[in-house]
Amino acid sequence: xxxxxxxxxxxxxxxxxxxxxxxxxxxxxxxxxxxxxxxxxxxxxxxxxxxxxxxxxxxxxxxxxxxxxxxxxxxxxxxxxxxxxxxxxxxxxxxxxxxxxxxxxxxxxxxxxxxxxxxxxxxxxxxxxxxxxxxxxxxxxxxxxxxxxxxxxxxxxxxx
Numbered sequence: 001x002x003x004x005x006x007x008x009x010x011x012x013x014x015x016x017x018x019x020x021x022x023x024x025x026x027x028x029x030x031x032x033x034x035x036x037x038x039x040x041x042x043x044x045x046x047x048x049x050x051x052x053x054x055x056x057x058x059x060x061x062x063x064x065x066x067x068x069x070x071x072x073x074x075x076x077x078x079x080x081x082x083x084x085x086x087x088x089x090x091x092x093x094x095x096x097x098x099x100x101x102x103x104x105x106x107x108x109x110x111x112x113x114x115x116x117x118x119x120x121x122x123x124x125x126x127x128x129x130x131x132x133x134x135x136x137x138x139x140x141x142x143x144x145x146x147x148x149x150x151x152x153x154x155x156x157x158x159x160x
Contacts, residue, residue: 034073034123037096040086047134049084049098058097060112061085075126079116081137084130
């Protein structure tokens with residue numbers, strides 16, 4: 001009878017340990033393998049975001065962000081959903097700065113020094129949050145480039 005009790009208890013403990021170790025392994029992999037820059041660009045381009053490499057915009061964004069950046073790969077989202085900043089090394093420059101502004105002239109009109117930034121998190125968790133918010137935001141449809149005049153444009157069409 002004791003042998004059966006020990007066998008049942010060891011089976012339950014083994015099942016529990018397997019679940020815990022699987023969750024920890026998955027969490028560790030997600031933290032060590034964040035989304036690449038190309039993944040961010042491609043996924044958010046459908047919502048009207050584009051990368052800006054302009055030094056002036058990068059400096060303005062750096063000044064408007066909170067002074068402390070938590071970790072490498074922290075994602076910051078502007079409250080108006082016009083800017084996304086992904087930090088590099090802690091306290092360092094950005095890996096990626098994305099904007100919904102179609103042109104540089106349009107971006108100059110935005111006052112980044114008054115922007116309210118939200119820390120969305122890091123890695124794939126932040127990626128999912130940002131994609132969800134970008135999909136729900138009505139600016140996504142308004143920021144897409146207009147179709148050429150004289151040609152029919154199907155709104156379901158995907159252009160690369």
